[in-house]
Amino acid sequence: MKSDLTMTSRRCISALSLFMSTCLLTLAFDGVAAADEKTLSIPAVVAKVRPSVVTILTRGMPAIPSQHGPQSGSGSGIVIDITGYVLTNNHLVEGVTSLVVGLPTGRLTPGRVVARDFLLDLALVKINAQDLVPATLKQTASLEIGETVVAIGNPLALKGGSTVTVGVVSALDRSVLTPNGETLYDLIQTDAAINPGNSGGPLVDLAGDVVGINVAIAPSAQAISYAIALEAVYPHIHSMMMQGSVTRPDFGFTPVTVTPSIAASFGLDAERGVLALNVDPSKPAGTAGLQTGDVITALDQHQLYNMGDFWHSVMRGGDQPPVQFTIHGHGGQTTLTVPRPPGQKPFP
Structure with missing residues (x-):
């Protein structure tokens, strides 16, 4: 009898061990599946976001009075609404007299600035176009230092579509002084290569969600680029669309x-x-x-x-x-x- 009980106990323990191992494996695979749902390959991220990235071509009065004639410029933008709203940087469109938006399909369409805010360095451009693909905007912060991010834009207005660079989040909550003497806050620092023309383009995570708007580089350093954290600007996008400006408290001066x-x-x-x-x-x-x-x-x-x-x-x-x-x-x-x-x- 003692031997039978021992054998039975051993069989029960073996069965229980097998059951627990199976559960652990199931949980492990479920965790991998959940992680895979949130993490795309770099090509998959690019395929998701690139249709939402546009080129912004501008002509306007020169910033330096001694320069004569209209000046040309270029940058990037992000389609954020199917009705034709494009988010970009204010410094790209400030003082422009004409603006053209290059769509991912290669077609050019006129655009007009409908809202600007120089303190946030944000602007909204409105275009009339069909079959636009709005980007997915991440409303809340979930970035971690060391996380992989992808920058997409149109540096130097190169032909052949937008350019993709990859880096990591180097730091969060940075602030930098701009050439006009104001301070930009809530910046993501990354080592993804950004060049003139990348401004206004998206910085995205590996879910393919926009987490920042590329804005500047540190000219005296290497591999230091900045993007405005989308979490900081998201609350203002609606008022820019509806009212043409950022709503701030009225202290009366x-x-x-x-x-x-x-x-x-x-x-x-x-x-x-x-x-x-x-x-x-x-x-x-x-x-x-x-x-x-x-x-x-x-x-x-x-x-x-x-x-x-x-x-x-x-x-x-x-x-x-x-x-x-x-x-x-x-x-x-x-x-x-x-x-x-x-x-x-x-x-x-």
Whole structure:
């Protein structure tokens, strides 16, 4: 009897072990299948996204007054809506007098700028075309440092369609100072090769979803490129489509970055900060005591260098308690407690 029980126990243990092994293998294969559903090969990513990438060809007035005649330029864009909205960079379309969009099919079609925002370096272009393929936009951040990403665009306006480069996410939440003195925030740093003409094109993950808009390179370095994180701009796309602009809280004044020329024009002794103009005494900043000509040098004790710093700090604060403005004015330095404008929504 003892021997029979032992044999039976051994058979049960063997059967249980086989069952558990089978379950583990099933779970393992299920996990691989789930991962495979989220991760495409590079060619598959390109095949998914490339039909949504367009070339933007522009002609406009020269940025330097001494240059004569219209200047030509080129960049990239992303079809985001079947009705013909194309997302790109503001610096590509600023000051243009005419704009043509090159479709993936090779056809050229006129375009018009319907919304711009120089602080986010975003613009929307509208075209009339059939059979457009909108890209898939990733609304929430899920990128990790070291993750593989693919940049697609039209560097140097080369013939034969868009160019593909591959790299990794080198860093997240970068900020860089632009040539116009403003700061770009919420940038993804990558080592994917980006060249003139890539601006406005998509940075995508291995699911083929757009996670960023390629915007700049570090000219004094190698393998350092930047893309605006789509998560930061996604909340503004709807207002750009519907209203033609980015909706920002109304504190009741016009903020202007203090530059040497601005300081000289207004007789300011502040070297940095945000100059307050057109202060409305009936709105939050005015009721708190802000006056036209005051310079805001800090917000919630964080130093401000330009208008981009100001709006980034305010919108990141969402619907939190009142904002503390550090003011440099004619009466010296003071601090104002400014209530947030009604209806301001948290910014992700």
